[in-house]
Amino acid sequence: MTGGAQELLLSRIRDVPDYPQPGVVFKDITPLLADPEAFSVLTEALAEVCVRHGATKVVGLEARGFILGAPVAVRAGLGFIPIRKAGKLPGATLSQAYALEYGTAEIEVHAEDLTPDDRVMVIDDVLATGGTAAAAMELIRRGGADVAGLAVLMELGFLGGRARLEPTLAGAPLEALLAL
Ligand SMILES: O=P(O)(O)OC[C@H]1O[C@H](OP(=O)(O)OP(=O)(O)O)[C@H](O)[C@@H]1O
Numbered sequence: 001m002t003g004g005a006q007e008l009l010l011s012r013i014r015d016v017p018d019y020p021q022p023g024v025v026f027k028d029i030t031p032l033l034a035d036p037e038a039f040s041v042l043t044e045a046l047a048e049v050c051v052r053h054g055a056t057k058v059v060g061l062e063a064r065g066f067i068l069g070a071p072v073a074v075r076a077g078l079g080f081i082p083i084r085k086a087g088k089l090p091g092a093t094l095s096q097a098y099a100l101e102y103g104t105a106e107i108e109v110h111a112e113d114l115t116p117d118d119r120v121m122v123i124d125d126v127l128a129t130g131g132t133a134a135a136a137m138e139l140i141r142r143g144g145a146d147v148a149g150l151a152v153l154m155e156l157g158f159l160g161g162r163a164r165l166e167p168t169l170a171g172a173p174l175e176a177l178l179a180l
């Protein structure tokens with residue numbers, strides 16, 4: 001991605017101090033989503049990552065990962081698999097509990113969505129502690145598929161997510177369009 005494209009994306013991310021709890025600076029992507037040029041630049045860049053790494057499916061992580069992952073999957077010509085917060089998927093699921101920057105949660109995927117032939121690219125907006133992404137990659141592998149990589153709009157470097165994810169990535173690429 002060009003420096004100009006990165007600057008455009010950065011300029012559309014709003015810092016909200018002390019949200020959702022004191023001490024957290026929340027990275028709000030709603031201004032970026034409301035700007036069709038910036039949203040298009042973002043989805044194109046993430047779709048390029050999917051194609052470059054030979055992904056066969058795109059996983060989006062509820063909820064912001066859905067907003068990004070769905071248009072990325074369409075642009076890359078790939079199917080989309082939702083990983084949802086627990087209790088939302090009606091079929092047989094695999095589940096994984098995890099911790100994130102401001103709490104704990106549990107995510108699920110439909111077991112039938114993952115096959116041994118799949119190479120899955122995980123898409124999300126923010127990599128913070130890495131707890132969410134690690135749980136997602138574990139779910140994908142438990143479902144029998146390969147992880148093609150993890151692609152995020154931004155990485156919050158000071159939270160150490162990249163180092164924490166290294167064992168779970170197991171050599172799969174982690175691409176962040178912006179390192180903050
Ligand atoms: O690296 P981590 O510390 O795990 O944090 C990153 C995750 O936190 C946010 O999701 P959140 O659970 O707040 O849900 P939302 O997308 O529904 O707002 C964000 O969209 C990532 O999925």
Ligand SMILES: Nc1ncnc2[nH]cnc12
Nearest residue numbers: 025026027028101126128
């Ligand atoms: N600081 C942050 N801003 C936005 N989303 C997040 N998810 C985890 N930490 C976050």
